[in-house]
Amino acid sequence: MLYSRLTGALLCGAVLLSLAACSDPGGVGANVGREPLSGENPSETTVMAVPTSDTTEASLTGLDGQGQSWRFLVGNVSDNLDGRLTNNLEIEADGYVDIGGPSASNPFSNTSASELSASLRLVPTYRHGDTTATLDMELCDLQSSGVDMGRTRADESFATSNRIQSYSISPADLSAPLDQDTVTLDLPQSWIDNNASALKSDDDNLNGFKLAPTGSNTVIVGFQHGSATLRVTTNSDTADFGVQQSFTHIGETSGSTPTVSSPNQRLLLDGVGRGLAFNWTKSDKFAALTDSVVVSRAQIRASFDTGIYESNNTPSDFVRPSASDYRILATRRSGGPSCSTLDLSKLNDDTCVFPMEASEDPGDAQSDRGSTIDTFDRWLSGERPLDAFRLGIADRDQIPSGLDGTTRRGLPSTIPAVVKLDSVNVALTEL
């Protein structure tokens, strides 16, 4: 009896000690004393990035396979960004499409070539330039069908064998809202005769086309990759040959490279691949923080001059697409941690991509905080994981639903952006 009482008493004691804390601390006591707890507030420090010399890095503008929203561009445009540039930006875009086999069994195997008609049907989804201008272009045969457009950068091109025909696409054909028009480029009978066997076959025997601007165009038009079709018809049947690959060559034709008049701004240009290279290795402020602060959050930020997308100085007939998103690439330090270790996406063995805060606001680029902290945490601890940073444009047809989506390359475009150099920084939340 005695021992059961003692055991009970001990168990009561144990229960007292094991009581889960039912505390409701509130904020009482945080301000007590000479060194109050409230003195340990987190604070935010921004450290300006130091721009470094940049070489253009042409975008990957090709796609091999399906991609409904992907596009290829054709045309020329001259743009001075409402007078912000020292001289006009002259851009030229050539589109390439690789035509595959028919989507269904070819009904023309026994049809005479003279009975066939063929046309390239294109849906415009992008415009940069004068919306009242005619798009003059020509169609050429590609020399070979064995090209790899999917891994090709915008500064490359593919050889053509012969010019097929010239076309003038009236602005009326492009006047409907994007995605609503279909432009039809009829192919001449001579081309049909030359390619009759391929047009009557179930196999992929067509080389594809180059769509090149002619004359002095003032507009660049983008056509949808997924809906582009070579349609072959007779009086009774139709066969559609889909686009298997597409690619856009984008180049600057300006005599001298235009720059922004304001010294505190820098021109970015998609497609051509003008970006902003920057770093913190030469920042005295950043160096002073190394090994002296602890950061709990970090975010790379940049602001842009959105006036170029809304300025009243822009002619009403001139369309300048705005950047829907941006990308920040970083070069790994030799022997440094992998991209995944840093919570970044891997572009290739040498380059990581920062996930971004998804937004359609062309005015700001902000890296994802959760994915940025590890890089700067290591850096401020004395381990520099990355060597160089690069900010570029990534045009998207919709806001990415996840972080991975923000690291992917954008659609081919000729979008310009003007970044404010004094806004490129990393915001560090210190503990």
Place this chain on the structure above:
Amino acid sequence: MASITFARARFALGIALLPALLLLPGLAHAQSNGDGSIYSRFGLGSLQNFSSPQSQAVGGGAYAVRSLNYNPTVNPALWSDQVYTRLSLGGSYETVRATTDQGNTSQLVAGTIEALQFSFPLYKRKLGVGLSFQPFTQHNYRSRQGGPLPGANGSSFDQSFRGGGGLYSARGGLGYRINEILRIGASVDVLFGILERKRNTTFEEDDGPQEIRVSDKTRLAGVSGTLGAHLALAGVLTSDDALSIGGAVSLPTTLNGERVLIRSEQRGVSSDTLSGPIDGDVSIPWRGRLGVAYQPDGRWTITVDGLYEPWSAFSSSFSSPSAFGQGIPTGGEETLTDRWRVSTGTELVPAGDDQFTGYFQRVAYRLGAYTERLYVQPDGTTNLQTYAVTGGLSLPTALSGTRIDLNVRAGTRGTTADALVRDRFYGVSLHVNFGEEWFQERKLR
């Protein structure tokens, strides 16, 4: 008969050690499961005052009270008169309600190990050994704050601050009865422990680390000693009375250790040693205790006790905050002042020495009160005072040397003036004291 007694003893020891063994691993990191006063953030934590369940119930003193039923740790001279081998284990549950001058309140609760004590006589009523393990300081504050993040549009943060750990005292010594009047004792006191300041920061958005945990740990250890004496006079005012005077002095010492600031691994950030480890030391001042106990007869005991510690002479090589943000002690050495404590209490055992009366006649009823000036001045100027009343029951069991003690206390600590807070605390303690004549052959009478 003797074998049965030994079997019971082993059983009792097993029962007693089971929860102790369960709890001890936790003691390595946190002696307190829960939260306590914000004032434990200052100095080296809240100084603990436990000596014995009897002492606790009469105001925390009783430095001069001899008892066969307890093993009071603060005065080793009291270990001389032992008859039983004794094991005592106790814990408490305390609620602290803190209030500011603006009426803001917080409610904090904690369960705490108060002591594990073991003692036995080497020579019955002549030379005894005492061992104890108990908290020396408690470092269990808790508070939180939040607000907009400076410089970040729309971002907000929430921070939780918690103190953890504290210092422990492991004490071992001897008490010796020189004659019927004078007893002396000495102990070696090993002080050690970890003072941990934990800060968890969370952010409103979910795109950053969910939580940043930073822990500032200071590990300290050192050795001190305590010398005690006890004077027992009988027949002072009446033929049945007794007057006792007891005192003890704990020697000053230096605790050496190291301090390190660590960030725990969380999503997006790796574990990292942010600062340190740096070596340093802190000084512990001497502590003097003096008490008087008067027993007009076998039923009543009246105590008056005092304690003094010159903490104003405290020094710490950790006081420079450097990368840690805050030094040890928090606010600097100027935030410490001399501590004193005065307590009084009384005990009534209606049965006196008669072990054959009714149960409730053999229960000890105790009442006490104390006031204490804290050794910390968080703002460097305002003295903090504690006022409390104590009480308790000591319940006898069928084993003559074994009792169960239930104590309560209530009081206030601090002030709401000068941006400080006032604590109102309520506590209950439960102690089990086993005492049997282990290791001693019973003689047939």
